[in-house]
Amino acid sequence: KAGVTQTPRYLIKTRGQQVTLSCSPISGHRSVSWYQQTPGQGLQFLFEYFSETQRNKGNFPGRFSGRQFSNSRSEMNVSTLELGDSALYLCASSPNAGTYYGYTFGSGTRLTVV
Amino acid sequence: GENVEQHPSTLSVQEGDSAVIKCTYSDSASNYFPWYKQELGKRPQLIIDIRSNVGEKKDQRIAVTLNKTAKHFSLHITETQPEDSAVYFCAASKTGNQFYFGTGTSLTVIP
Numbered sequence: 001k002a003g004v005t006q007t008p009r010y011l012i013k014t015r016g017q018q019v020t021l022s023c024s025p026i027s028g029h030r031s032v033s034w035y036q037q038t039p040g041q042g043l044q045f046l047f048e049y050f051s052e053t054q055r056n057k058g059n060f061p062g063r064f065s066g067r068q069f070s071n072s073r074s075e076m077n078v079s080t081l082e083l084g085d086s087a088l089y090l091c092a093s094s095p096n097a098g099t100y101y102g103y104t105f106g107s108g109t110r111l112t113v114v
Numbered sequence: 115g116e117n118v119e120q121h122p123s124t125l126s127v128q129e130g131d132s133a134v135i136k137c138t139y140s141d142s143a144s145n146y147f148p149w150y151k152q153e154l155g156k157r158p159q160l161i162i163d164i165r166s167n168v169g170e171k172k173d174q175r176i177a178v179t180l181n182k183t184a185k186h187f188s189l190h191i192t193e194t195q196p197e198d199s200a201v202y203f204c205a206a207s208k209t210g211n212q213f214y215f216g217t218g219t220s221l222t223v224i225p
Contacts, residue, residue: 042217098210
């Protein structure tokens with residue numbers, strides 16, 4: 001069965017622009033979480049969605065937002081991009097909220113802000 | 115919130131030797147501790163995990179130990195091979211879908 005699919009794989013944006021990243025979970029998975037990965041900070045939790053509702057949110061500014069659709073696909077949006085937003089953005093899906101098993105990462109979207 | 119610290123940040127071992135990576139966590143409510151391996155340009159992949167009601171878990175050459183009292187857990191890789199070279203991340207969770215990660219250990223196995 002197909003894994004977690006993230007699009008696009010690479011993105012270059014200019015400071016001040018906004019960007020939307022997409023994540024399609026494994027078929028049947030209903031929970032999607034997003035992480036930002038940078039060399040200095042490692043993986044940091046952004047937010048988690050289940051049944052189109054945000055369940056948890058990490059410590060990121062309001063410029064970072066997300067949503068989940070009825071088919072469990074999720075998007076995250078970053079507005080007013082800053083140079084420091086350059087990172088690998090990973091999403092992970094799991095069958096249900098609050099479950100540890102089946103938690104699977106996608107390959108990520110590499111965002112470069114210039 | 116939870117704070118996970120991971121040491122060392124880089125580790126080089128000779129092929130066949132053992133490698134040990136250590137993590138500490140701050141939130142005593144955390145009850146699930148996975149370890150992920152991330153090869154260059156690839157997604158993190160779960161290699162082993164442990165729940166808080168277990169002290170040790172083993173899977174072939176990989177083992178994880180957990181000391182709840184001291185709030186630390188460790189990854190042990192025996193008989194290392196060049197294909198074990200990667201970045202390893204520890205994580206802690208109490209909610210199941212929100213993980214707090216360590217900053218990673220870059221492991222190099224020298225043939």
